Amino acid sequence: MSQPPRVDLRSDTVTQPTAAMREAMSAAPLGDDVFGDDPSVNALQAELAEMLGFEAALFMPTGTQSNLCALMSHCQRGEEYIVGQYAHTYRWEGGGAAVLGSIQPQPIAHAPDGSLPLDEVEAQIKPDDAHFARTRLLALENTIGGKVLPMDYLAAASALAQRRGLARHLDGARLFNAAVAIDAAEPYAAARRICSHFDSVSVCFSKGLGAPVGSVLCGSREFIQRAHRWRKMSGGGLRQAGLLAAAAQHALHHHVRRLADDHALARRLAEGLQGLPGLSVEAPQTNIVFADVAPERAAGLIEHLKARGVLATGLYRLRFVIHLDVDAVGVERAIAAVRDYFLGA
Numbered sequence: 005m006s007q008p009p010r011v012d013l014r015s016d017t018v019t020q021p022t023a024a025m026r027e028a029m030s031a032a033p034l035g036d037d038v039f040g041d042d043p044s045v046n047a048l049q050a051e052l053a054e055m056l057g058f059e060a061a062l063f064m065p066t067g068t069q070s071n072l073c074a075l076m077s078h079c080q081r082g083e084e085y086i087v088g089q090y091a092h093t094y095r096w097e098g099g100g101a102a103v104l105g106s107i108q109p110q111p112i113a114h115a116p117d118g119s120l121p122l123d124e125v126e127a128q129i130k131p132d133d134a135h136f137a138r139t140r141l142l143a144l145e146n147t148i149g150g151k152v153l154p155m156d157y158l159a160a161a162s163a164l165a166q167r168r169g170l171a172r173h174l175d176g177a178r179l180f181n182a183a184v185a186i187d188a189a190e191p192y193a194a195a196r197r198i199c200s201h202f203d204s205v206s207v208c209f210s211k212g213l214g215a216p217v218g219s220v221l222c223g224s225r226e227f228i229q230r231a232h233r234w235r236k237m238s239g240g241g242l243r244q245a246g247l248l249a250a251a252a253q254h255a256l257h258h259h260v261r262r263l264a265d266d267h268a269l270a271r272r273l274a275e276g277l278q279g280l281p282g283l284s285v286e287a288p289q290t291n292i293v294f295a296d297v298a299p300e301r302a303a304g305l306i307e308h309l310k311a312r313g314v315l316a317t318g319l320y321r322l323r324f325v326i327h328l329d330v331d332a333v334g335v336e337r338a339i340a341a342v343r344d345y346f347l348g349a
């Protein structure tokens with residue numbers, strides 16, 4: 005008996021490039037990007053910068069490197085950035101800003117909606133005193149844990165940062181998920197509105213947008229020049245990177261609006277998991293569904309799902325991520341596998 009294909013909900017990074025994306029890659033004109041000669045890289049950078057309202061942009065191998073170069077371009081040795089406890093730039097990047105940049109994070113707890121309470125942000129800004137690291141930057145993430153930071157929150161956070169002389173960085177790995185959630189009809193305009201509150205933004209193409217590799221960092225011309233130096237120093241100067249940039253540009257043109265389909269499937273998944281004894285599901289805002297498992301039911305659940313061809317991560321808190329390579333049939337299979345586990349079929 006042939007097995008149905010796996011439903012891989014571990015991450016939106018597991019996507020395979022589509023046939024059309026591979027075609028765009030193979031047709032891409034190439035050059036040596038260390039010389040600034042790759043037309044496909046230059047086209048992606050110019051288009052994204054223009055689209056999001058920045059002077060310049062820089063293609064990066066990974067989102068981690070993009071955030072690192074951004075933090076190191078905003079902060080000097082002995083300076084600090086204010087960041088959320090669960091932000092990627094603090095918790096999930098191996099401490100790179102501290103290790104490689106000598107930059108100190110000042111993490112603070114998130115509010116339930118994922119935002120950083122602004123009174124707490126302000127309370128953590130250090131006075132100019134030799135005892136303290138100099139506070140230089142506010143780093144936010146959107147979406148954060150699949151949640152969209154409200155636009156009026158971004159405006160208020162941005163105003164606070166500007167009033168207190170802090171630069172503003174957005175880890176927008178899933179910027180376009182946030183944009184589509186805010187305005188599915190005009191997602192590019194929504195992305196630009198989000199970005200208007202930041203001095204720099206990093207966008208991942210290897211998540212829900214479905215490219216195999218790549219992030220782009222956006223900012224002022226002068227900021228991107230500094231980031232370019234850090235990228236080279238950290239080993240991120242790529243040569244014929246247009247192969248990858250072409251995939252990202254294809255995603256930018258063809259895979260943004262369809263994120264709405266992922267969000268709809270995430271809602272369907274959450275709906276299908278509602279009301280099971282021992283499982284508590286959070287209503288998703290974008291493409292990520294979290295479900296809390298009663299501790300006594302946790303052991304064995306991931307294995308059960310795997311045996312049913314459904315891959316997910318977590319133990320007490322399951323994470324299901326919808327992406328380009330998941331369809332409605334796959335979501336129904338995932339729902340059935342989880343239901344069987346909790347209903348004991």
Ligand SMILES: *Cc1c(COP(=O)(O)O)cnc(C)c1O
Pocket residue numbers: 065066067068069071092093145175177178208210211219
């Ligand atoms: C995935 C991710 C990154 C970094 O991406 P890599 O390309 O895996 O280094 C940064 N921030 C957030 C929020 C992410 O989800």
